[in-house]
Amino acid sequence: MTTTRDDAVLGYDEALAQFDPVMGLEVHVELGTATKMFCGCATTFGAEPNTQVCPVCLGLPGALPVVNAKGVESAIRIGLALNCQIADWCRFARKNYFYPDMPKNFQTSQYDEPIAFDGYLDVEIPAESGEGTETYRVEIERAHMEEDTGKSLHVGGSTGRIQGAEFSLVDYNRAGIPLIEIVTKPLVGAGHRAPEVAKAYVSALRDLLRALDVSDVKMEQGSMRCDVNLSLRPKAGEDPTSDAQLAVPMGTRTETKNVNSLRSVEGAVRFEVCRHAAVLTSGGSILQETRHWHEDTGITTSGREKSDAEDYRYFPEPDLVPVAPDAAWVEELRATLPEPPAQRRKRLQGEWGYSDLEMRDVLNAGAVELIEETVAAGATPQAARKWWLGEPARRANTQATDLVTYADQVGLTPSQVAELESMVVAGRLNDKMARQVLEGVLDGEGGPTQVADARGLELVQDDSALEGAVEKVIADNPDIAEKIRGGKVQAAGALIGQVMKEMKGQADAGKAREMILAKLGAA
Amino acid sequence: MSDITRLSAADLASSLASGELTSLEVTQAHLDRTEAVDGAVHAYLHVAGESALSAAREIDGRRAKGESLHRLAGVPIAVKDVMTTTGMPTTCGSKMLQGWVPPYDATVVSRLKAAGLPILGKTNMDEFAMGSSTEHSAYGNTANPWDLDRIPGGSGGGSSAVVASFQAPLATGTDTGGSIRQPAAVTGSVGVKPTYGGVSRYGLVALASSLDQAGPCARTVMDTALLHEVMAGHDPMDSTSIDAPVPDVVAAAERADVAGMRIGVVRELTGEGFQPGVQTRFDEAVQHLVDAGAEVVEVSCPSFEYALAAYYLILPSEASSNLARFDAMRYGLRVGPDGVAAPSAEQVMAASRDAGFGDEVKRRIILGTYALSSGYYDAYYGSAQKVRRLIADDFAAAFGQADVLVSPTAPTTAFRFGEKTDDPMAMYRGDIATIPANLAGIPGMSLPSGLADEDGLPAGFQILAPAMADDRLYTVGAALEQRLLEKWGGPLLDRAPDLTTARQTEGA
């Protein structure tokens, strides 16, 4: 990548001292349907290029689309979960523009008649006081159905982009995969917390979609993609939600594409705030354009200029009949919705017995689902929290990714964490050994039992070895032994350490302590 | 053997069933006829002799084994080049698709094959079905068998000419604004545009999706009905296909009884602007129906005044989007821009579209792109959709007074090549009587009403029926045909010139 940081930026606090940010988030979600939106082709990720294609999704002359009913069902469920109204009649529309990875040179989408509209999602961010959380209501403008495009691979050239490439390869396996685009209304009133709100929204949306079981929502595989719109307007006081502030007209916005991790969502908002502020304070004006986010450098660069002249010539798709979900069906689907996330969090916190602080850490780490599944697999809530927020969270953080994505990448599953914990409970591993086993799992050495076996990590269960070590240590330390005999049990600690050393760590310290005290008549 | 090609599809079917003829004989006879006359007519873009003969042999074999076959099994057919066919090119009369062999059959083609009709070849057409004369084909004109200096109608001039010149008893067509009915009218043959959704559009290279409808072309009303029956029916691959039983068009053609039926003459589609000889034959035909016991009423459809304008907004709009896929990226013509060493994908797209599309196609793409542009959409596409509703309302009111509506199919008989190519509006006006049916999605038939006195060329009689009442077309059409045949003393096409002596070749 040869992206250069040629844009001036202002410090974040300095920017926020003068400006009020307004955001808009567009999230594309690939549905997990078995077949594409308008044909019967499979949707398996990672198949050989151009093996999941047919006349319809290749846009061959004469081919016609047929709507995937499962896709419509998922769209309605998503709309309902986002507290939207569901259209009783709506149509698909053609969005016309030329691009090699779009077989028909129009995308079958929805325009002024989305399947779902006017909803909201409440998201929680840590309270500024440091205690508890604050709720921010993200208003949803619409959720509509459309099809994905193919994927271009630009070969040669330095940027991986089409400019300067020697040639391009196109894979149409993705063409026609059902997408739901969820568009927020302008998010106002978040003030300096805008980046956090953006991240919390995408995270909450991801949790919701996962709970709905409509998508695998893997941002790194592109099954969930986010575009961030941002503009700044002059600040009208300290309260970003004041009437005076809300009355200030919005500034020119930029649309940042390719924002494909939770961290990036936060980073892209923050960077664009700083960049806009630098332009505006130096007397310049913001160019309405598409910008590209670079995950590696944490900056955006200018893409194509997005003028008002860009005209998609939308019109109702004449090859498809209108979608008219009947009210009874919509109510049936409403009954299939999972518990609303906020309510669910409250319930889980009660069930798990977490303090507000513990729950907050879990939420911040995005570990609710992981812990829930780990508890379901047999671990205690405290143990589940301890393991997930330990090494895995630390590594996810260093790799600038989120816990769910990280766990998915390294293949750490909730059932493995439960397995690890059960080995501790059963006395096969002590805490220190369990940490080593977990590291082994994260390093890709296999499941917990496999790692423990391979690394030879196991508490010695044969008491004779431990007994021998205890006797040796007592014999080696007659004065400490005497103190213990005299009732000074705290002194046992010194002997336990030596016993563990004798045992090369492979002993249960509790058991060693019991044995020492018993032998010295102090138990 | 040459009289085999004079037989109707129904008669051929009987002879095949009785064993008097084999499909191989019938198919070979038609291929021989093509060999003899198509140099002059140029109705075919591709003749599939070998595959037609092998399909014929297979049917003969199955018949010999006593298998029960479709009534039309073994009767050969020509297919308009707008329908995808495996094993044969599908060009839509465009350089853009020169040599393109589709990997799949259109549903209509699958149905023909399943019924055992050998496919003789692909017929010429105006490029991407845009035109009323077949002069817009990138592969040269098709001549009208009645006068080789005249147009055979369009866009399906190849299909009308192929049946009118006895090269095939049957052909398929598609009708977006009259492309089946107007060619039938000017060649003295019969053509039907079924109810929108009656025949699957899957595999029909789309011109205007909301207007396109495939239908049958033949020389008699009964043959048209027999082919209609094979082509029609619900197709899950086409969302706009009607999921309901196909009206019994064959029984309707057999009935041929109009006693007590109300025939509505559309005031706006007669009189001024219609060639006198066309009008005279029309008036006589109406009188025949009265003689046969029908009642005639005059109906008015005031919104038809705006039909042409609405049509020429909706069609180019949809076409501009439908034809966007021809971009040289996956199939079809690919040329690089002149003098550019390493062209971008966009440059290749632009150069290929410039080289691959003809003038009429470009004209309509530009019109449609403009009509859909933001700021113009409401005034153009939006208004056109409103007109469409008004026209449907006019039809609904008219069908309250009459069981079928009638008019001349086209205002004139066949014009000469080149007569209207420089005046697109004059060409468009020729579609005035056929377009309303497409805008409203209702079925229509054209059958010959006789020869116009002033030029001795065929005139067409159009019958329109409410949506899903395609059978009425056949009842009325068959009744009229019976009376006209009596009057003429035989088929009108018997009076067409004997083409085997024609020396003219295409393009000369």
Ligand SMILES: [Zn+2]
């Ligand atoms: Zn497909």
